[in-house]
Amino acid sequence: MSDFWIRFSRNKGALLGIAMLAAVILVALVAPLMFPKGPWQMVQRPFLTPFATEGLPLGTDTLGRNVAAGLAYGARVSLLVGLVSTLVALAIGVPLGAVAGYYGGWVDEAAMRFTEFFQTIPNFALAIVLVAIMEPTLTSITLAIAIVSWPPVARLVRAEVLSLKKREFVDAAQLAGLSNRRILLAQILPNAMSPIIVMASLMVATAILLESSLAFLGLGDPNIMSWGYMIGAARTVIRSAWWLSFFPGLAIVITVLALNLIGEGLNDAMNPHLNRKGRA
Amino acid sequence: MAIASTVLGRLLKAAITLLAIVVLNFLLIHAAPGDPAAVMAGEAGAADEKFIAQLRERFGLDQPLHVQLWNYVSNILQLDLGYSYRQGAPVLDLILERLPATLLLTLTAFGISLLFGVAMGVAASARVGKLGDSAITGVALLFYATPLYWAALMAVLVFSVWLGWLPGFGYETVGADYTGLARVLDILKHLILPAATLGLFFMAVYTRMTRASMLEVAQMDFVKTARAKGLPDKVIRRRHILRNALLPVVTLAGLQAGQLVGGAVLTETVFAWPGIGRLMFESLEARDYNTLLGVFLISAAMVILFNIVTDLVYRLIDPRIGATR
Amino acid sequence: QQQGGRLDIVVQPEPPSLMLGLVQNGPTQMVAGHIYEGLLRYDTELQPQPSLAESWEISEDGLTYTFNLQDDVVWHDGRPFSAEDVVFSADTFLRETHARLRVSLAYVESITAPDDNTVVFQLSEPFGPFINSFEAGTMPIVPKHIYEGTDYANNEMNATPIGTGPFKFEEWVKGSHIHLTANEDYYLEGKPYLDEVFFRVIPDAASRAVAFETGEVDVLPGGSIENWDVARLMEEDDVCSTGKGWEFLAPHSFMWMNNREGPTADPRFRQAVMYAMDREFVRDVVWNGFGKVATGPVSSRTNFYTDDVTDYSHDPEKAKALLDEMGYDGTPVRVLPLPYGETWQRWAEAVKQNLQEVGIEVEIDSADVAGWNQKTSEWDYDLAFTYLYQYGDPALGTARNYIESQIEKGSPWNNVEGYRNPELDAKWAEAAVTFDRDERQKLYTEIQQEIVEDAPVAWLLELEFPTLYDCSVQDLVTTAIGVNDGLRDTWIEQ
Amino acid sequence: MSETVLSIENLTLDLPKGADRAHAVHDLSFTLARGEVLCVVGESGSGKSMTANALMGLLPPAVKVSGGRAVFGGRDVLSLPEPERRALRGARIAMIFQEPMTALNPLLRIGEQIAEVFEAHNLHSPAERRARALALIEEVGLPDPQKIIRAYPFQLSGGQRQRAMIAMALALEPEILIADEPTTALDVTTQAQILDLIADIRQRHGMAVMFITHDFGVVAEIADRVIVMRYGEAVEAGPAREVLAEPRHDYTRRLLEAIPSNAVPRPERVTAAPALELRNLRKTYRTGGGWGRAAREVTAIDGISLSIAKGEVLGLVGESGSGKSTLGRAVVRLVDPDSGQILVGGEDMAALSPEALRRARRKVQMVFQDPYASLNPRSRILRSISDGPVAQGVPKQKAEARARELLEVVGLGADAADRYPHEFSGGQRQRIGIARALAMDPDLIIADEAVSALDVSIQAQVLDLLRDLRKRLGLSLLFITHDLRVAAQLCDRIAVMQKGRLVEIGPVDEVFLNPQDPYTRSLLAAVPGAEWADGGAARAEAV
Numbered sequence A: 001m002s003d004f005w006i007r008f009s010r011n012k013g014a015l016l017g018i019a020m021l022a023a024v025i026l027v028a029l030v031a032p033l034m035f036p037k038g039p040w041q042m043v044q045r046p047f048l049t050p051f052a053t054e055g056l057p058l059g060t061d062t063l064g065r066n067v068a069a070g071l072a073y074g075a076r077v078s079l080l081v082g083l084v085s086t087l088v089a090l091a092i093g094v095p096l097g098a099v100a101g102y103y104g105g106w107v108d109e110a111a112m113r114f115t116e117f118f119q120t121i122p123n124f125a126l127a128i129v130l131v132a133i134m135e136p137t138l139t140s141i142t143l144a145i146a147i148v149s150w151p152p153v154a155r156l157v158r159a160e161v162l163s164l165k166k167r168e169f170v171d172a173a174q175l176a177g178l179s180n181r182r183i184l185l186a187q188i189l190p191n192a193m194s195p196i197i198v199m200a201s202l203m204v205a206t207a208i209l210l211e212s213s214l215a216f217l218g219l220g221d222p223n224i225m226s227w228g229y230m231i232g233a234a235r236t237v238i239r240s241a242w243w244l245s246f247f248p249g250l251a252i253v254i255t256v257l258a259l260n261l262i263g264e265g266l267n268d269a270m271n272p273h274l275n276r277k278g279r280a
Numbered sequence B: 001m002a003i004a005s006t007v008l009g010r011l012l013k014a015a016i017t018l019l020a021i022v023v024l025n026f027l028l029i030h031a032a033p034g035d036p037a038a039v040m041a042g043e044a045g046a047a048d049e050k051f052i053a054q055l056r057e058r059f060g061l062d063q064p065l066h067v068q069l070w071n072y073v074s075n076i077l078q079l080d081l082g083y084s085y086r087q088g089a090p091v092l093d094l095i096l097e098r099l100p101a102t103l104l105l106t107l108t109a110f111g112i113s114l115l116f117g118v119a120m121g122v123a124a125s126a127r128v129g130k131l132g133d134s135a136i137t138g139v140a141l142l143f144y145a146t147p148l149y150w151a152a153l154m155a156v157l158v159f160s161v162w163l164g165w166l167p168g169f170g171y172e173t174v175g176a177d178y179t180g181l182a183r184v185l186d187i188l189k190h191l192i193l194p195a196a197t198l199g200l201f202f203m204a205v206y207t208r209m210t211r212a213s214m215l216e217v218a219q220m221d222f223v224k225t226a227r228a229k230g231l232p233d234k235v236i237r238r239r240h241i242l243r244n245a246l247l248p249v250v251t252l253a254g255l256q257a258g259q260l261v262g263g264a265v266l267t268e269t270v271f272a273w274p275g276i277g278r279l280m281f282e283s284l285e286a287r288d289y290n291t292l293l294g295v296f297l298i299s300a301a302m303v304i305l306f307n308i309v310t311d312l313v314y315r316l317i318d319p320r321i322g323a324t325r
Numbered sequence C: 001q002q003q004g005g006r007l008d009i010v011v012q013p014e015p016p017s018l019m020l021g022l023v024q025n026g027p028t029q030m031v032a033g034h035i036y037e038g039l040l041r042y043d044t045e046l047q048p049q050p051s052l053a054e055s056w057e058i059s060e061d062g063l064t065y066t067f068n069l070q071d072d073v074v075w076h077d078g079r080p081f082s083a084e085d086v087v088f089s090a091d092t093f094l095r096e097t098h099a100r101l102r103v104s105l106a107y108v109e110s111i112t113a114p115d116d117n118t119v120v121f122q123l124s125e126p127f128g129p130f131i132n133s134f135e136a137g138t139m140p141i142v143p144k145h146i147y148e149g150t151d152y153a154n155n156e157m158n159a160t161p162i163g164t165g166p167f168k169f170e171e172w173v174k175g176s177h178i179h180l181t182a183n184e185d186y187y188l189e190g191k192p193y194l195d196e197v198f199f200r201v202i203p204d205a206a207s208r209a210v211a212f213e214t215g216e217v218d219v220l221p222g223g224s225i226e227n228w229d230v231a232r233l234m235e236e237d238d239v240c241s242t243g244k245g246w247e248f249l250a251p252h253s254f255m256w257m258n259n260r261e262g263p264t265a266d267p268r269f270r271q272a273v274m275y276a277m278d279r280e281f282v283r284d285v286v287w288n289g290f291g292k293v294a295t296g297p298v299s300s301r302t303n304f305y306t307d308d309v310t311d312y313s314h315d316p317e318k319a320k321a322l323l324d325e326m327g328y329d330g331t332p333v334r335v336l337p338l339p340y341g342e343t344w345q346r347w348a349e350a351v352k353q354n355l356q357e358v359g360i361e362v363e364i365d366s367a368d369v370a371g372w373n374q375k376t377s378e379w380d381y382d383l384a385f386t387y388l389y390q391y392g393d394p395a396l397g398t399a400r401n402y403i404e405s406q407i408e409k410g411s412p413w414n415n416v417e418g419y420r421n422p423e424l425d426a427k428w429a430e431a432a433v434t435f436d437r438d439e440r441q442k443l444y445t446e447i448q449q450e451i452v453e454d455a456p457v458a459w460l461l462e463l464e465f466p467t468l469y470d471c472s473v474q475d476l477v478t479t480a481i482g483v484n485d486g487l488r489d490t491w492i493e494q
Numbered sequence D: 001m002s003e004t005v006l007s008i009e010n011l012t013l014d015l016p017k018g019a020d021r022a023h024a025v026h027d028l029s030f031t032l033a034r035g036e037v038l039c040v041v042g043e044s045g046s047g048k049s050m051t052a053n054a055l056m057g058l059l060p061p062a063v064k065v066s067g068g069r070a071v072f073g074g075r076d077v078l079s080l081p082e083p084e085r086r087a088l089r090g091a092r093i094a095m096i097f098q099e100p101m102t103a104l105n106p107l108l109r110i111g112e113q114i115a116e117v118f119e120a121h122n123l124h125s126p127a128e129r130r131a132r133a134l135a136l137i138e139e140v141g142l143p144d145p146q147k148i149i150r151a152y153p154f155q156l157s158g159g160q161r162q163r164a165m166i167a168m169a170l171a172l173e174p175e176i177l178i179a180d181e182p183t184t185a186l187d188v189t190t191q192a193q194i195l196d197l198i199a200d201i202r203q204r205h206g207m208a209v210m211f212i213t214h215d216f217g218v219v220a221e222i223a224d225r226v227i228v229m230r231y232g233e234a235v236e237a238g239p240a241r242e243v244l245a246e247p248r249h250d251y252t253r254r255l256l257e258a259i260p261s262n263a264v265p266r267p268e269r270v271t272a273a274p275a276l277e278l279r280n281l282r283k284t285y286r287t288g289g290g291w292g293r294a295a296r297e298v299t300a301i302d303g304i305s306l307s308i309a310k311g312e313v314l315g316l317v318g319e320s321g322s323g324k325s326t327l328g329r330a331v332v333r334l335v336d337p338d339s340g341q342i343l344v345g346g347e348d349m350a351a352l353s354p355e356a357l358r359r360a361r362r363k364v365q366m367v368f369q370d371p372y373a374s375l376n377p378r379s380r381i382l383r384s385i386s387d388g389p390v391a392q393g394v395p396k397q398k399a400e401a402r403a404r405e406l407l408e409v410v411g412l413g414a415d416a417a418d419r420y421p422h423e424f425s426g427g428q429r430q431r432i433g434i435a436r437a438l439a440m441d442p443d444l445i446i447a448d449e450a451v452s453a454l455d456v457s458i459q460a461q462v463l464d465l466l467r468d469l470r471k472r473l474g475l476s477l478l479f480i481t482h483d484l485r486v487a488a489q490l491c492d493r494i495a496v497m498q499k500g501r502l503v504e505i506g507p508v509d510e511v512f513l514n515p516q517d518p519y520t521r522s523l524l525a526a527v528p529g530a531e532w533a534d535g536g537a538a539r540a541e542a543v
């Protein structure tokens, strides 16, 4: 593990990613302290330009709300949606893929048909329909994103399990009389962790994009200030107040970028060396 | 022969998957609040109970759900996608009317992204660790992280509004009645912005993937063999590394090409592109069940079709697949 | 030089169908209002003008309406138009398909065509606003030779509508545009002036604004772009605007408050909501100064309006006092915005803030058009945004939202809030069948005064949707429904 | 026969910082004469491949030439500019590699890959290239050249691929052929054929061969001269016969001693009750199939019956793919046999329910071929060893104490318990595998190629350990290997498998000295350096 950290910390991109993400997380955490009145409060004249008014560094929006407050609270939503939907997707995809890969046969066939089925419906379209059906609330949006993002997880885990299952240490565990469940949970899955973690970091990024896209289409939770909502709302005034869509857009780019950098860093640090050492 | 029978097998499996999708979508969509009659009544500006009941009866919505499902599925089995009461036309017509635009947009975007993505990936892998590599991967990462619709908005703002170089929306110049080459050029002009924005994200994906794949293949033994033969680096990269590195890219591309068809909602909305993504969204809002289900079915069919095509391409590139040893 | 030219107009959203007899939603009216015609048009003072009817006559008792039709009118397919078409349309076709017209037709005993050029409507009792029922959107005249005896909804000709109007249907490229061309055989000499009209479908509001700026379209009908862009575009050179053309519809916005249950069942709560809202702010900020704060159920642009009613100006203190008095316990209320774009969303957010300031817990519900319909018509809401058209007369557009007989689940166009006031019901009924104008004014004034006190709904704004157009476009808005039937007189300065 | 074509002078290759040592190769000098076979031997990591790569100009980017020259054709190839080196590669110096499976581009036809060599040096027209490729295919003895030229690598066996590689190397008649362990991945019979081919070609084309190997049998078979390398330095060099017969350097001596000799020890005949009895065991693999494609069937075990007595070591030999592993895995039910009985202590393993099987497996354990793959990289050694006993109901504390004890037994020291697998060398891991098997107190251990991945010197240690354990604990062993020498060292009886069938079984001396089955005879004949090894055995006895 310490090897891992050394390699990871040598990766400049990954460190940059960590720094950016940490900043976003920090902002999300202290949002209520910095803006105790919340993001919806109409504080000033609408359409104040950024950097012009004291206390309103990023200006005000169409209703005279503080853009900076919106960004800070939006960070909470984006991170929350990204994180939770990824966790839910993992909770669906990992067991399904693991069981399919490990037991094979009809279990595998059934699980893969099921997965394929979800992959056959275009992702974004399915998300839209799901949100429309469940009506846009934070929960339904998160769930919809999870539902469209688990299939790749299942496939990845299955592939990993399939290849790990052939490794002799699994045979050894079987000979030692371990139960299938123990083997799967204690022997195989821990070894599949690295690619799963890498994928998860990228999924968080994708989920954030998805949430913002849904919000852009008007399928966001109206009680919650999110970056996508801000862009969607500001799109109509993009000509007269570019900053209203620019800053949240930038926030998304930065966050997604950070997650990607981290994901790649993880990938570089976890994957190749382990494999290469394994053969020599 | 082997190929034909595999394709046949795939098609059969696909048909079953599609049928399952039809059923699931049917139930899903009918679970949404409201129905087409209510929407139409709402739009009419006035309505009474009788009017709405009349609409429901006309749409067959007064029957129990399982009967509706049965009717729908048996129609589908006869390759009949049903009738859009809202738009007063057979669903298949509505979709076929829109499909070419979507295919044009998505395939162009797909082509652009694949072409440039692979090219950039190759270029980056050839300069690995150098400035060029960092620049390319950095740009790719940026494209990857930029929300599609945001990029679209910015593109319209810059190229259409400020610079006035390209039309910001639409499929062709309405009413110009161009024919022949002029029409093709006109459409191309309209195509550039949406295809480019739609393609950006995927271009980033392919760039990253190609680069990683190239670097991985470059480590392989046969590359050393090729070098031992005295082949120039350029040839090695093209013939040996790239060809092998393309395999995973092709797989991913196949998956995404299909998804693109149903996934261009945002681009089609921002650029007023008359494709089926928008048709899908509008049908959803109007609860135009048959149309919505039809769009879903067609786009799912597209996904499957592209997967099969990918498989065939894969076979073409990789002799190992499907051969009996 | 008036003759010739092409006009591009935005239509939003894309109409589901152009058969005006079957579908009467806004976009359909805007396009099909130039293909089909009614017997009359109305000027911006709501005075009837000739259309298919050259002249008309109302009997003293208000029971007999006689219309003389234009000569030489032919359908777009070349078949001659006659009084039989009018009888078929009003008596057979529209009675079956047109929910709103049915209200008026309920007072009609018979419709007859004594000769090819004359139609007589015989009423059973006088119906004050009956003369307001003849424009194209309310009573479009459809061709008998195509529809008689067929299944109207599935008639194949619905895809290629045949009317008598100044423009003919040419082509509809779904998702892109609808193309109309001038009707060469139009019965008014020299009209229409335009050669062709393109109704352009551009789904995104921002793109619509861009389309106008780049000269791609010439006209942005009211409501087709967001208000912020309206204000911005009006500043530009060569951009003309008009607030006219909405007199007939006079969209009147308000929030339904569920009178049946929850805190909104208490009149004091509803009054508190009225006081809590800063409607001027919304008009100035959200609507960019367009519109007028509504004082009660009737629009100031509609006949029989009075402003002599309780004044609900922004007064948070009063609202708090009312809430204290009723003992509001903090039960949260849900606000359902109209799913018609960003403006309405912002409005709901502003209302939420206003209500929260006086201590009302608010949560914004969300729904798309279908969901909104479902929720309102199933009465599943606490506060719900809406707006209603007035159709020039309280009996047509207003009464339906307040009388008990209109409490009926399943439709979003009736007394959705569940307001019951039998005493007022009687007055509404009397006013409708009174023919004398002064008499009616007196009754409606009483009604307005009492109902405003009760505040069954929260009136918001009389909406104004300015139409933007390139200044070279002349005579764009000449009637009370503006671009919905006005293009026949429009010409382009060249 | 002594014209020098290549002379390496004081070659030094630097490794990047953080590597196990500073130089991959240090101050290495040797010469290569026309037409001679020079064998470079040494343990894994001794710098053999790096030397070869340096000559070819194919060093990994991290490894740099820091000194010395390699004179070829009057010029120092190490300092030539890249285009000129490229012109040499393939044309005047050719190379073949160890892994025939991965050394060919899977997407190109064999013919194209051979013709490419001409293309690389801009020779001949496309049609002529093809004709020459065909001729080369014929020359290296590939069957049905017309078909092979159009075949893809995956359609060829390992031996055939190696022949194709050789064809490529020969294409431009190079003066030097560098062969980097070209037969290590092949089974004995195929290995013998390839060695023959190389010897034959050398004769006909008169080129010099630099042959890298770690197998002294191979050295004895083909080498004219030998260089022994260790830690990047040449410790001994000289004519093959001399080095093999009278090694001067200590290290060479140790290497030679570690080689299992063919001197067949007289086995003790064991006659106790059987620990394992197989009756008419069958297993057929079916793969592919469905949707109109024919299923591929491989009969891996074809009606095998045999028994192993308590305390006996039975060797199972046979060439690659003959079904040895399948048999071993079937015994522990990692593979489900189609029919037949597996009696372990009288209980039929083949008929057990999953639950009963879990308990019964305690009695039979396996030591796996690949010491890397058989240990969970994420578990500490202690856990890997004690997991089994714990699952069988042994209290955790006791199981762990026993695990530490066993680590001592296999000579690792108890502190090894708290480390992770990647912190051990291959030989150490192999011992951990043995300790793990022993932890279950089995009656029978199945060792599937337990030593084939190891260097000779480590191999010897592990074999010693097994011998010792068997004596002390009275274990029975099913010892699977394709290395006949190793089998001869350890086993009481030998069973020979071919294509899933048991062709011969008997006491080790009888099978080796007096083979009955023709297949056994051909196997024995294919062992490289057989004659020399016999001599070696005699020498060992003399000592």
Ligand SMILES: Nc1ncnc2c1ncn2[C@@H]1O[C@H](COP(=O)(O)OP(=O)(O)OP(=O)(O)O)[C@@H](O)[C@H]1O
Binding pocket: D015, D016, D019, D020, D021, D024, D042, D043, D044, D045, D046, D047, D048, D049, D050, D051, D060, D062, D063, D214
């Ligand atoms: N790509 C590389 N980067 C850095 N060091 C390397 C690389 N490849 C090999 N080495 C190191 O160089 C040294 C010599 O390796 P080399 O491959 O020449 O050994 P070898 O004698 O061929 O062994 P084997 O018999 O296992 O093939 C070893 O210490 C090894 O760890």
Ligand SMILES: Nc1ncnc2c1ncn2[C@@H]1O[C@H](COP(=O)(O)OP(=O)(O)OP(=O)(O)O)[C@@H](O)[C@H]1O
Binding pocket: D285, D286, D287, D298, D299, D300, D318, D319, D320, D321, D322, D323, D324, D325, D326, D327, D482
């Ligand atoms: N899981 C499997 N599925 C299909 N065929 C298999 C499988 N495992 C082995 N085989 C086939 O069964 C035959 C016997 O294989 P096995 O692994 O038992 O050979 P082996 O004697 O151990 O060879 P080696 O010396 O290479 O390890 C081979 O032809 C092999 O291809």
Ligand SMILES: [Mg+2]
Binding pocket: D048, D049, D050, D180
């Ligand atoms: Mg080597």
Ligand SMILES: [Mg+2]
Binding pocket: D324, D325, D326
């Ligand atoms: Mg084996």
Ligand code: NI
Binding pocket: B175, C171, C179
């Ligand atoms: Ni046209």
